[in-house]
Amino acid sequence: MTAVRDVAAPPRPPALPRLPRLSRLPRLPRSGRVADALACGTYLAAALLLYRGLWAGGPAGRYLVDSGQDQRQWEWFFAVTARAVAHGENPLTTTLQNHPDGVNLMANTSMPGLSIPLAPITWLFGPSATWAVVLTLGLAATAAAWYYLISRHLVASRPAAALGGAFCAFAPPMVSHANAHPNLAVLFVLPLIIDRLIRVAGGRRPIRDGVLLGLLTTYQIFLGEEALLLAATGIALFAPTYACVAPGAARAALPHLARGVGVGAALCGVLVAYPLWWQFTGPQSYTNLLHGPAGNDLAALTAYADRSLAGDIDVSARLSMNRTEENAFFGWPLLVLAVAITVALWRTALTKALAAVLVGAALFSLGPEIIVDGEATGIFGPWKLLGQLPLYESVLESRFTMVCVPVLGILLALGAQAAGRAGDRRIRLLWFVVVVQALLPLLPQPLATAPREPTPAFFADGTWRRFTGPGRAIVTVPLPDPGDARALTWQVDAGLGFPLAEGYFVGPFGPDRLGGYGAVTRATSQLLREVRDGGVVPEVSDADRAQARADLAFWRADAVVLGPHDRQEALRGTLDRLLGPGVPIGGVWLWDVRAGGAAGAG
Structure with missing residues (x-):
């Protein structure tokens, strides 16, 4: 058999056989x-x-319907990597999700081979x-x-x-x-x-x-x-x-x-x-x-x-x-x-x-x-x-x-x-x-898209800055997970100015550090997810309130924010029982959980 040859190269010793008459292709005309x-x-x-x-109409206004929550996750990867490049930070890790433990970006599909060189596009557009x-x-x-x-x-x-x-x-x-x-x-x-x-x-x-x-x-x-x-x-x-x-x-x-x-x-x-x-x-x-x-x-x-x-x-x-x-x-x-x-x-x-x-x-x-x-x-x-x-x-x-x-x-x-x-x-x-x-x-049909949900003004116009200190987290409700990662988009639209509790990523679970999707949930986040899925306001005990305070301290949270949601009333009722009455502001409900905060003091 004849040899596989580069189209522009002169003849060389045989390497890989190929179809007849294809080993001496001429220089590309x-x-x-x-x-x-x-x-x-x-x-x-x-x-x-x-x-x-x-x-x-522009990618900023459209969402790929069949991507589930993955488009939100990928856009977050691109945004957080561009931020790391701009600030000279380690692009292999971040605490902007899963605060305070963080996320190992190298162990996730963050594609630094593209997210780093394309950082200027992310900055500009x-x-x-x-x-x-x-x-x-x-x-x-x-x-x-x-x-x-x-x-x-x-x-x-x-x-x-x-x-x-x-x-x-x-x-x-x-x-x-x-x-x-x-x-x-x-x-x-x-x-x-x-x-x-x-x-x-x-x-x-x-x-x-x-x-x-x-x-x-x-x-x-x-x-x-x-x-x-x-x-x-x-x-x-x-x-x-x-x-x-x-x-x-x-x-x-x-x-x-x-x-x-x-x-x-x-x-x-x-x-x-x-x-x-x-x-x-x-x-x-x-x-x-x-x-x-x-x-x-x-x-x-x-x-x-x-x-x-x-x-x-x-x-x-x-x-x-x-x-x-x-x-x-x-x-x-x-x-x-x-x-x-x-x-x-x-x-x-x-x-x-x-x-x-x-x-x-x-x-x-x-x-x-x-x-x-x-x-x-x-x-x-x-x-x-x-x-x-x-x-x-x-x-x-x-x-x-x-x-x-x-x-x-x-x-x-x-x-x-x-x-x-x-x-x-x-x-x-x-x-x-x-x-x-x-x-x-x-033949593939064009991929289905839909208009994006608008980001609440609380995040989009910077109102969040009044309720969050440096390095302190915002707990969005429901907490972001593989089933609902809208909070990642809110955080990106807020300029990645605050970390989030929990999130959508791959991280370790249990003493054997087996990989899984999302964060290791705490008692309060699990309770709120049950309300999200079931739509029923549960009985809340003093032990539940104490656990919520402990979880908020672990997350180093300054604020709890409930955005638009199909189960908003049930979630709001549960948070009122856990933290006291919230206040409406910028299209969300807010519980200020800082010491002496104006909301959520009950």
Whole structure:
């Protein structure tokens, strides 16, 4: 077999076998540059169309409906990181949530690789603008990066590469995470890492390429460690399969890989040593994040996602955790097409290795026990063993179908090129019809948005400053948690001028420091959550009042604030019984709990 070569490089020793006649691609002509620009422009237009509701009227006034509370959390991450940069503070930690214990930002998905360099956007236009920019440009950049990898190493046809790149960024799992999880949707660095691995294997400049590999891997760690783990698992499935079917190429590449990857790993290890130490052993670190069984239902592989053109909300709701975790939903026509492409191109080592990744990742995604249309089969999947390993125990196993996304995109590109080279027009026509049938139902609809709720004037106009001293917290009711994080937006709109009690983040629970969502609740916050959920004012005892005073002292609170809420009357009645009568001010109810405060003295 021939070798994988860089499009602009002269011939070099064989590295990774590829399809025939693709190892000596010419230097990129002007027409190729035009094609590249057209592809990237199309990807950006597609991303803008996907997020048109977010940009309409300005991101500050719109909210992605299916993001739940995650958009509030991400905007808070962007805001608090920008504040840390502006004040020269440690961007890996903060006490602005979960006061006074704080939050380990490195142990959360704060994406410092983007939140730090984009801090000027946050300063000038606010975190909602940063959120919109990250999602829109990030998704377009992800498509462009996969297009670059496919066009430079796998196919000569620019249209075929463009098709593959588009699928890699706009496939149903990607669109699902594009509602709420930029760490799993903004993946433009991963194709660049793979590109550098291929170059290292080629052996032309393994040390230089190894250094770049280390820098790219470091950057990806600051964008999303889970995505890097998923990609590394896919590479771990690809490499041994490739070595088995192309042992000669593997032996030729091994010395170069040993040198280049060794250099990259050493460099990356030095650069991330302190941040990872902080993440795993620093304040508010945790050991692992346990989710429980979260595998894909086998039926989800052939179904359609809610936001796909052929989606059915009832089906997707039944087969997924929520709209941000529709991690399969490829539709049966695409899977049949992928099998057909694999069979047609089975002679190549690349196709065989891709098939191994596709099957392996899909099996991992099914979880410890195979579920078919909601029914347990009693058949154990490979995740039962893999999920026990360090790091993997913190991953939602259903997300392993995201490893399948670029594999399917590459297979589509390979199939498109093979069909385009076919001499028989009937084959090209058949390919066009089949691809349309497979991909048209998967086309994403624009993501749903809604107007934001206005921030109460108490926070927006600075009234809060009259009731809170430096370093003292405001207790918002209900206290922020994964179910209701509106207080994070109020705090951001107040300029992050005060810390909040509790919050929405990942932190440690119990003596074993197991990771969980939100803060360790105290008795008073738990009581208020029960009122929020049930709408009933409870009997309040002297012991409850004493506990409330103790909890407020722990939080170092100067004020308790009840904002607009569906259960406002029940919550207000409970707080009146706990703290005395509150006063209305700036669109909220206030209990001034400072010594000698004007409200809440009873």
